[in-house]
Amino acid sequence: MRRTKIIATFGPSCKNEETIRKLIKSGVNIFRFNFSHSNADEHINNAKIVRKIANEMGVRLAFLQDLAGPKIRIGKIKNDKAVLRDEQIFKITTREIEGNEEIISVNFKEILNYVQKNDIMLIAEGTIVLKVVEVNEDEIITRVLKGGEISSNKGLNLPFKEIDVSALTEKDLEDIKKGIEFGFDYVAVSFVQKPSDIELVRYYLRKFGSLSKIIAKIEKPSAVMRIEDIIDVSDGIMIARGDLGIEFPIEELPIIQKKFIKLCIQKGKPVITATQMLESMINNPSPTRAEVTDVANAVIDGSDALMLSGETAIGSYPVEAVSIMDKIIRKVESSIDYSRPPFRVSQAQLDINDAVAFAAYELSKFSNAKAIVAYTFSGDTAKRVAKFRPSVPIVAITPNEFVANQLVLSWGIIPIVSEMVNSFEEMVNIARIKVKELGLVKELSKIVIIAGLPLKVPGNTNLIHLTDVH
Structure with missing residues (x-):
């Protein structure tokens, strides 16, 4: 299985239903809708088409609404x-x-x-x-x-200038309302400068009745300076290397990327590496060697997801771009040693829930388990396991369809919706059934189960169980 997820930006190049099917088959996990372009109604209609096709194909996708934000733009020429x-x-x-x-x-x-x-x-x-x-x-x-x-x-x-503007424009608020009607799993906030920008967006999402998670787009120097606080109040970040490379010295981008990915992994927050990953494929059927290496390094760094922008939105080879990215990711992941966490556990700030997740990770190694099954109500338990980057699949079982969709973004997680279990025995039996249905177990093998008891209490990871699957 591929652990690192692929985000494709929807646009004119993938409006054809057959192209959408090919993109999904080629490995797209998340579709991004860029509200800086086109109008909200058009985006919603396109998202509905993608969802319909994915449902027909039996594929679970996540949907990302990318707000335009307070971008300074020149006028009509x-x-x-x-x-x-x-x-x-x-x-x-x-x-x-x-x-x-x-x-x-x-x-x-x-x-x-x-x-x-x-x-x-x-x-x-x-x-x-x-x-x-x-x-x-x-x-x-x-x-x-x-x-x-x-x-x-x-x-x-205006490089290195902190502009005193609201993180949300009137257009963004209207787009959020339209997005709630569809049910986007994630909302990406553009030109974030400080933690209060994220808190403002969360206030309006909750006010409008949305359960969408928030991705902070890091593209301003002021956000770089406050990165830890922004990660803490966000549900994940996007390293938006386009505007960031304009506003920040370009030679510092690789250092920023590696540092921020590591921070997000330690904090258990999804991190998206974005912009110009396979840029030349907008016009060419194959990428440059430098682009292949860029994708590979983003995988090695530990990105949860890699994002294609113009490559799929306006490019001549959208399906080829996804296919090549999928091949690069799989090849690179096959060479990575997942026997150790990507950070020093002894130096990390772990709480009790993290410690239980780390124990499940360690147990999966020593028992040669074929999978870690995380029962999760909010998605938290599965993401805590994912931060240690285990070598085996993480199967997240949740009764919540929205949570399952949101977990699509996270590294190494296979989300499954199942009714809430009522007993420990039922939990073990369902875990065995699901790993066999996924084809993760073909003969007598072990799996590690991690959960929180009582089962309906979010953020309460306190149980590990090792069991055989026949």
């Missing part, structure tokens, strides 16, 4: 294109105008309060570099350090 020349003077205004080669508008009126002479501004993911010459009443006058072609609504970045 005449004929949707302008070419900026090196060293030319170029103006940015807060007035609503149609842009051209000399001036563009920006959607963030307060930008004048955050820039000063000699500041650097970046457009279109850093492909255009501007240096501020002067700031006037409603204009920023810049000199083009690196020119090129720009189009309407591209992003504008």
